[in-house]
Amino acid sequence: MNLGWKLGAVVAGWAPEGLLDTYEAERRPLGAWVLDRTRAQTGVLRGDAKSAAIREVVADLLSTREGATYAVRKISGVTQRIDLPGGHPLTGRPVPDLRLRDGSRLADHGHGGGFLLLDRTPDRGFARAAAAWTGRVGSVRDDHATPTGVSVRPDGVVAWAADTADSTTATGLEAALRRWAGSPSPAPEHESAA
Known part of the structure; x- marks a missing residue:
């Protein structure tokens, strides 16, 4: 997907410079x-005595709720993070399972294949930007609510997020959109009255 x-x-034709890089x-x-x-799984599966001892330790850990939860979270990728610019804890992570007021989840709105922006500002400031x-x-x-704004790339990775709505966060949103979605679309040309 990436x-x-x-x-x-x-x-x-809208990719910003260096996007493929x-x-x-x-x-x-x-x-x-x-x-x-x-490699670790291969090591555990070998038939030697050392691997058998490691298998026992791993099996013991996986028999606990905490150990099994840890392993599932790691294997599923929900703990993975891509190192992207921005200081918000959601940036670079898979789209969070945010439930919206209408009962849908944020990810439910991302099936169109484009960028998705969650705007929780009272004046729709992020959507306007x-x-x-x-x-x-x-x-x-x-x-x-918080987060106030979340921008999700087409691959489901959070490109930008904010917990406040001010000029700095709007500027951060615009910078993230330029970085990932390229230059703004040209304004539609209006026919002049003759």
Whole structure:
């Protein structure tokens, strides 16, 4: 998914400079983690006495609620984080399971394949800031709560998030959109009255 949406952006002609270069930086650390986990699993499955002892320890840990929860969270990828710019704890993580007032979840609104913006500002300030990326960024309105705003990339990774609504956070949103969604869409040309 990471590479797919980036290639799609290049083909569509709106990819910002260097977008494809972000693929390796984002995926290599996760790939190395998967490789290390695979090596560890291979080591545990060997038939020697040392591997058998490690298997017993792992089985003992997995028999506890905490150990099983830890393993499932690691294997599922929900604890994974891509190192992206921004200081919010959600940035770089998979889209959170945020339940909205209408009973839907934020991820339910992301099936269109584009960028998704959750705007919980009282004046729809974040949606207005993202309007310049018409056709690439869809927005979802919800009641005021935290996080106040969340921008999700097409691959389901949070590109930007904020707990407040002020000029600094709006500027951060616009910077994230430029970084990931390219330049704003050109304003539609209006026919002049003759």
